[in-house]
Amino acid sequence: MTTRRLSLSRGIGLAALAAGLLCVAPDRAAAQADPIPPHASLEGVPRFDHVFMIIGENTTYDHLKMSNAPYLLGTLRPQSAFFTRYYGATHWSQANYVALVSGQFTRCEQQDYGAACHQDVENLYHQLDVRGLTWKTWLEGGEARCDTGSGGTCEEQNPCPLTGFYTTGNPPILFDNIEGANGVWSETDQSEECLQNDIPAGDRIDPMGVFNAALARGDVASFNMILPNGCEDGEGNCAPTNNRYTQFDDFLAREVPLIEASPAYGPNDVIIIVYDEDEREGGMAKKQDLGQGGHTYCLIKSSLVVPGDYDPTTYHYSLLRTMEDGFGIPEYLGDASSVPPIDYIWQPSKH
16 A cells, blocks of 8 residues: 655645635526537546535544554455545534535534534535535434434434434535525425435435445436445444444445446546534534544545555535535635645546
């Protein structure tokens, strides 16, 4: 396994340029009238056809070992671009999910107030809409479309059933231009887009059955955010495994091979495994900064990457900017405009 070192000081110029390009996304009709090719390669990042992002919860970098995460560390890491200095945006969880898709977060989201934290801000979902690309959020614990709070959590029952999810980990319900009809949030009059794209991944009998069936058909979106339930996301200990790290590792061992076996999975597709934050206790971070969410894990698996360990400091915002580049989106959201893209992991012939 190789280790690559790269200075990020060159990113200052790129960030300044991106800041100058930052603008409000045009409406969909205007974008379709004169579109930028949706798969243009930007900033040395290759074209992405499909992205599968699986998010784990609250795991500090040095807490994972081969004994509790053998699939992540023993199988995925050697095959992937693995970031040894990856940092979440803040504490607590909701703000990190929001940061991954909008480049910013609010104090409400730092406090995990769920669906109450609505924002009228641009986000990756709407950026994909404007470019004519598709997205899905797959909720393993969800029980309704555009779910603003169903099921239980691992703290409520023991042994915890494989149902329930933390609504703090369902970002589409927070954005006016995704969840709210006519830009106004409503629990009873949700937008058709949210209802169609933010969906349960299965049911109580087969929690990932709907997603797995979609994989088998090759019926997947350009961007797929996969959110395990409260027992499998790495946060709560549940019977019979009773090890929260291993529970998420087992989830990866089941789902990643199914993703790669899908007829939709091709040479320009990437799988991202990322944790929202480390295990810091005691509430939210005292200030907003690029990496106040602590040292945690992230890897990118794809035939596009050169496998190895990479040690430049990397953030949720770096990942967002890189996804925007891979989907040909030139407007960088929030702090994604303040960091360079992840442009150093790709096969030379791919960009």
